Amino acid sequence: MSATGIPADLREALLSAAQTRRLLVASDYDGCVSPLVSRPEDAVPDPASVAAIEAAGSLPETAAAVISGRALSVLAELSGLTAPVTLVGSHGSEFESGFASEITDEHRVLLGRIVDELRSIAADYPGAMVETKPASAVIHVRNATPADAETALRRTRSGPATWPGVEVTEGKAVVELAVIETSKGHALDVLRDRFDADAVIYLGDDVTDEKAFAHLRTDDGDVSIKVGAGETTASYRIEDTDDVATVLEFVTGRRREWLADKA
Numbered sequence: 324m325s326a327t328g329i330p331a332d333l334r335e336a337l338l339s340a341a342q343t344r345r346l347l348v349a350s351d352y353d354g355c356v357s358p359l360v361s362r363p364e365d366a367v368p369d370p371a372s373v374a375a376i377e378a379a380g381s382l383p384e385t386a387a388a389v390i391s392g393r394a395l396s397v398l399a400e401l402s403g404l405t406a407p408v409t410l411v412g413s414h415g416s417e418f419e420s421g422f423a424s425e426i427t428d429e430h431r432v433l434l435g436r437i438v439d440e441l442r443s444i445a446a447d448y449p450g451a452m453v454e455t456k457p458a459s460a461v462i463h464v465r466n467a468t469p470a471d472a473e474t475a476l477r478r479t480r481s482g483p484a485t486w487p488g489v490e491v492t493e494g495k496a497v498v499e500l501a502v503i504e505t506s507k508g509h510a511l512d513v514l515r516d517r518f519d520a521d522a523v524i525y526l527g528d529d530v531t532d533e534k535a536f537a538h539l540r541t542d543d544g545d546v547s548i549k550v551g552a553g554e555t556t557a558s559y560r561i562e563d564t565d566d567v568a569t570v571l572e573f574v575t576g577r578r579r580e581w582l583a584d585k586a
């Protein structure tokens with residue numbers, strides 16, 4: 324999609340948001356800034372999206388953020404993004420200043436049990452693997468056969484996912500088990516307040532992004548954009564990570580022009 328190919332209704336919403344006093348531009352990482360790939364450690368960002376996010380974050384009265392399910396340290400390393408762009412990891416619970424809620428010894432013990440159990444499940448299915456994070460663990464089945472993937476996820480859902488204190492997040496060829504509550508919606512609220520944003524634009528492709536969409540005030544100028552297929556409460560939909568770059572470039576460009584005209 325070229326800039327001129329952005330659907331008229333989305334274009335209008337983006338133009339309006341780009342012309343607000345203080346704007347927050349935020350996006351999910353995997354499936355939005357970075358195309359989905361087989362191995363999580365290979366998820367490199369689209370350079371056009373990175374450039375647009377960095378440019379947005381450098382404009383006056385404009386903030387930019389990436390809110391990801393990744394551990395914050397991994398998100399920083401993979402994306403290469405630094406200040407003025409704000410990074411939030413662990414599905415909205417891990418800020419640069421620390422976790423939104425305390426991780427106790429009890430949480431750590433539970434996380435250890437989860438990791439052991441997920442590794443034991445993954446070991447039975449070639450291609451399945453476990454990703455560990457500070458407050459959660461993820462079983463990945465993208466590289467398992469479809470039958471193995473289904474069985475591994477079923478065992479996860481009926482096993483450790485049911486343990487007391489475990490928070491379950493479904494994702495793309497993954498199930499994630501956390502020991503604290505996570506919410507990208509909460510993260511957006513924090514960033515909106517911190518920056519005193521008048522409008523927020525958020526792009527996301529996964530189930531976890533629905534919590535972010537739910538916190539947007541779309542009747543009041545916020546813009547929620549679902550990337551790719553799947554049920555969503557977002558107001559607009561685009562197809563893929565190329566479209567994400569197009570939207571980010573469009574918003575940044577129009578905002579830059581508007582700020583220059585206003586000066």
Ligand SMILES: O=P(O)(O)OC[C@H]1O[C@H](O[C@H]2O[C@H](CO)[C@@H](O)[C@H](O)[C@H]2O)[C@H](O)[C@@H](O)[C@@H]1O
Pocket residue numbers: 351352353354358359360361362363364366390391392393394414454461463465494495496497499529531
């Ligand atoms: O919130 P996000 O930034 O979208 O992170 C969600 C999860 O992304 C990663 O997994 C997904 O991307 C992988 C790489 O493309 C892919 O192999 C996997 O199947 C996807 O589910 C990441 O590994 C998870 O930790 C994130 O929670």
